[in-house]
Amino acid sequence: MFEIIEKKALASEIVSLIVEAPLIAAKAEPGHFVVVRVSETGERIPLTIADYNRDRETIELIIQAVGYSTIQLSKLEEGDQLLDVLGPLGEPVEIEKLGRVVCVAGGIGVAPIYPKAKELKEAGNEIISIIGAQTEEKLIMQDRMESISEELYLATDDGSIGHEGFVTEVLESVLEENEVDEVIAIGPVVMMKAACEVTADYGIDTVVSLNPIMVDGTGMCGGCRVTVGGENRFACVDGPAFDGHKVDFVELMRRQDHYHPQEEKAMHRCKLEEEVGRDG
Amino acid sequence: MANRQKMKKQQPEKRINNFQEVACGYTKEEAVKEAERCLQCKDSPCVDGCPVEVPIPDFIEEITNENFDQAAELVKEKNALPAICGRVCPQAEQCEAECILGKKGQPVAIGALERFVGDYELKQDREIEAKTDKDIKTAVVGSGPAGLTAAADMAKLGYQVTVFEALSDPGGVLRYGIPEFRLPKSIVDEEVQEIENLGVEVRPNTLIGSTLTFDDLQEEGYEAVFVSTGAGLPYFLGIPGENLNGVYSANEFLTRVNLMNAYRFPEYQTPIEVGDHVAVVGAGNVAMDSARTALRLGAEEVSIVYRRSRNEMPAREEEIEHAEEEGIDFKLLRNPVKILGNEEDWVAELECVEMELGEPDSSGRPRPIPIEDSNFTIPVETVVIAIGQGPNPLLSKKELNLETTEWNSIVVDDDTYQTSIPGVFAGGDVIGGSATVIAAMGDGRKAAREIDKYLQQK
Ligand SMILES: Cc1cc2nc3c(=O)[nH]c(=O)nc-3n(C[C@H](O)[C@H](O)[C@H](O)COP(=O)(O)OP(=O)(O)OC[C@H]3O[C@@H](n4cnc5c(N)ncnc54)[C@H](O)[C@@H]3O)c2cc1C
Numbered sequence: 235m236f237e238i239i240e241k242k243a244l245a246s247e248i249v250s251l252i253v254e255a256p257l258i259a260a261k262a263e264p265g266h267f268v269v270v271r272v273s274e275t276g277e278r279i280p281l282t283i284a285d286y287n288r289d290r291e292t293i294e295l296i297i298q299a300v301g302y303s304t305i306q307l308s309k310l311e312e313g314d315q316l317l318d319v320l321g322p323l324g325e326p327v328e329i330e331k332l333g334r335v336v337c338v339a340g341g342i343g344v345a346p347i348y349p350k351a352k353e354l355k356e357a358g359n360e361i362i363s364i365i366g367a368q369t370e371e372k373l374i375m376q377d378r379m380e381s382i383s384e385e386l387y388l389a390t391d392d393g394s395i396g397h398e399g400f401v402t403e404v405l406e407s408v409l410e411e412n413e414v415d416e417v418i419a420i421g422p423v424v425m426m427k428a429a430c431e432v433t434a435d436y437g438i439d440t441v442v443s444l445n446p447i448m449v450d451g452t453g454m455c456g457g458c459r460v461t462v463g464g465e466n467r468f469a470c471v472d473g474p475a476f477d478g479h480k481v482d483f484v485e486l487m488r489r490q491d492h493y494h495p496q497e498e499k500a501m502h503r504c505k506l507e508e509e510v511g512r513d514g
Numbered sequence: 515m516a517n518r519q520k521m522k523k524q525q526p527e528k529r530i531n532n533f534q535e536v537a538c539g540y541t542k543e544e545a546v547k548e549a550e551r552c553l554q555c556k557d558s559p560c561v562d563g564c565p566v567e568v569p570i571p572d573f574i575e576e577i578t579n580e581n582f583d584q585a586a587e588l589v590k591e592k593n594a595l596p597a598i599c600g601r602v603c604p605q606a607e608q609c610e611a612e613c614i615l616g617k618k619g620q621p622v623a624i625g626a627l628e629r630f631v632g633d634y635e636l637k638q639d640r641e642i643e644a645k646t647d648k649d650i651k652t653a654v655v656g657s658g659p660a661g662l663t664a665a666a667d668m669a670k671l672g673y674q675v676t677v678f679e680a681l682s683d684p685g686g687v688l689r690y691g692i693p694e695f696r697l698p699k700s701i702v703d704e705e706v707q708e709i710e711n712l713g714v715e716v717r718p719n720t721l722i723g724s725t726l727t728f729d730d731l732q733e734e735g736y737e738a739v740f741v742s743t744g745a746g747l748p749y750f751l752g753i754p755g756e757n758l759n760g761v762y763s764a765n766e767f768l769t770r771v772n773l774m775n776a777y778r779f780p781e782y783q784t785p786i787e788v789g790d791h792v793a794v795v796g797a798g799n800v801a802m803d804s805a806r807t808a809l810r811l812g813a814e815e816v817s818i819v820y821r822r823s824r825n826e827m828p829a830r831e832e833e834i835e836h837a838e839e840e841g842i843d844f845k846l847l848r849n850p851v852k853i854l855g856n857e858e859d860w861v862a863e864l865e866c867v868e869m870e871l872g873e874p875d876s877s878g879r880p881r882p883i884p885i886e887d888s889n890f891t892i893p894v895e896t897v898v899i900a901i902g903q904g905p906n907p908l909l910s911k912k913e914l915n916l917e918t919t920e921w922n923s924i925v926v927d928d929d930t931y932q933t934s935i936p937g938v939f940a941g942g943d944v945i946g947g948s949a950t951v952i953a954a955m956g957d958g959r960k961a962a963r964e965i966d967k968y969l970q971q972k
Pocket residue numbers: 267277278279280281282283295296297298299300301302303304305342345346444445446447448449474489490491492497498
């Protein structure tokens with residue numbers, strides 16, 4: 235049912251899969267995500283709907299291979315099927331005409347920010363984008379972000395392209411020089427936390443998209459709970475987008491590490507399997 | 515009067531190390547012997563105790579005659595999932611509570627006999643011919659016991675039935691909540707298969723309200739919808755420390771283990787983490803299941819922390835006994851007030867307060883009252899919160915015309931099960947109150963009848 239009809243490598247360890255999913259494509263909006271399971275023994279992993287095409291009845295998933303499940307996913311080829319794809323999940327982000335919006339994304343965060351930036355642009359906003367990665371090879375979707383942005387800034391940790399350093403440093407100078415109505419920040423939690431600290435100084439509303447560990451993605455397990463404005467919220471149904479100035483990022487970072495030992499074990503297994511695969 | 519036939523069970527020392535079924539079921543001889551205890555009462559008070567009116571003396575009589583096919587047929591007319599109900603019904607409070615023999619000694623083991631008949635039936639591999647010959651499409655939302663029963667009944671009435679399920683596999687709580695050692699997943703698979711054999715189509719990975727809306731269902735030609743989305747939203751205590759690592763809702767804990775097979779990590783890739791010391795808060799079936807699961811995952815010491823006394827514990831009697839046999843420590847009249855973490859923000863201690871019982875409250879049970887200055891802590895690395903759950907608001911948030919209570923229960927007409935939307939019916943845990951498998955099935959059955967009436971009048 236959920237056939238992969240196109241696969242592209244976007245950067246080192248980052249792939250794009252175009253997946254046939256008619257019902258989900260028909261309903262998808264920016265901010266939505268899906269929960270995917272590769273095989274009977276697989277985990278349920280949440281992935282943003284990075285783009286969708288209602289005519290072709292497809293959704294695009296952009297995957298960064300960081301652990302066992304995402305590596306399995308990135309190894310799939312065109313013609314393979316995903317066992318389960320559930321969605322669209324989460325609340326879509328509100329798209330309004332606000333004026334000038336800055337989109338800051340780090341690493342794989344560019345994937346979830348792109349559909350929002352695109353719709354915001356279509357709604358008449360001026361988009362300034364700042365996207366970053368560790369190095370140039372890991373930077374994704376530069377062309378697509380460029381096509382919808384008035385200005386696009388790049389940042390890499392090693393300076394291989396664009397600003398040498400963090401996206402948040404670029405954000406600071408952009409806010410210094412422009413009147414900005416809203417900031418959207420998506421990426422690793424440390425990055426979103428830092429971005430919110432910058433925007434708080436300027437008093438600019440900031441939307442972040444959270445990525446806690448999830449199981450069902452439908453509000454049934456509470457595993458994805460995050461503290462926002464002192465209240466317990468379920469990221470899968472109340473989010474994943476929240477007012478960044480209210481999020482308890484420290485708690486989120488800690489909760490993301492819950493299964494660290496098991497993840498290492500799974501990765502170890504993954505390496506063993508690869509070795510066996512190579513020998514046999 | 516002879517005593518009840520004992521059912522073979524796995525010994526506690528052994529069973530806490532595996533996930534295999536605890537109670538092994540009757541042999542043919544044991545079943546016949548137990549059936550012979552039944553007095554075949556004319557007014558059959560036991561039937562009054564069964565929410566779906568299983569013809570208890572009649573099917574038991576067929577067991578004594580070794581007419582197991584006939585026994586199965588009689589049970590299945592009223593109960594589409596006998597192998598499941600025989601295992602998980604709170605018999606002690608229902609049919610068996612009304613059994614005449616129980617007044618003086620032990621009641622007939624009606625549940626165990628029903629299980630025997632259900633298991634027998636599953637082994638027969640009967641060819642069932644689907645007779646969904648009516649050209650009318652109906653939809654069921656949610657594949658728990660309420661939805662499965664409604665689907666089976668509507669298919670038997672000839673309707674085309676599609677069951678839409680959000681998760682990857684059907685069964686609802688039977689799949690993700692009740693553990694393998696109490697209800698093997700193979701039994702759920704087989705019972706669901708029997709329902710599919712009636713012509714029912716199950717469509718997993720479909721979240722109604724999101725993937726498809728009621729409008730879509732109408733457009734696709736579904737003329738009636740039965741909503742049985744259950745009560746899947748976990749409640750938390752609202753005490754400090756609940757978001758520390760190592761604190762689970764029972765739903766998450768059990769879903770990881772049952773639906774995702776985390777107990778077989780890393781073969782199955784979903785992890786679960788239990789410490790040596792586990793505290794489970796609550797004393798219903800969900801709490802017992804969580805505690806006993808934690809034990810099987812390798813915990814050394816598992817406590818149930820409950821604010822009332824043993825008398826008020828809502829779990830099935832048999833589950834409480836099994837938990838006691840397995841060495842679960844019951845900390846009764848204790849209420850958690852705070853969860854304390856270590857420097858890495860993992861659970862380290864559970865702070866509780868001692869309680870005493872006061873006057874009955876609105877639930878009819880004595881109100882637990884904290885005793886001042888009685889706070890104490892227990893060292894734990896894992897806490898599972900099992901204090902109850904409510905209907906998931908997801909569907910009603912998307913379907914704005916669907917009237918709900920402030921607790922997110924769907925409002926239905928008492929007689930017709932119809933919701934505020936014409937042609938949309940609801941039953942099971944989502945309409946509030948029921949909270950047992952058999953009550954949910956009862957709703958599914960009655961709603962199917964009402965849907966049939968509605969469609970005939972249309
Ligand atoms: C709403 C949402 C949208 C996301 N969108 C994308 C996306 O578009 N592309 C993408 O590559 N990744 C996305 N992620 C993250 C992705 O789900 C995780 O990277 C993936 O589950 C990791 O699994 P793993 O087995 O490969 O790695 P692991 O070794 O298991 O873990 C690596 C990291 O992923 C986190 N993680 C592990 N399991 C889960 C889980 N079930 N849910 C969430 N995080 C988990 C861990 O905390 C750890 O930091 C999203 C997460 C959420 C919640």
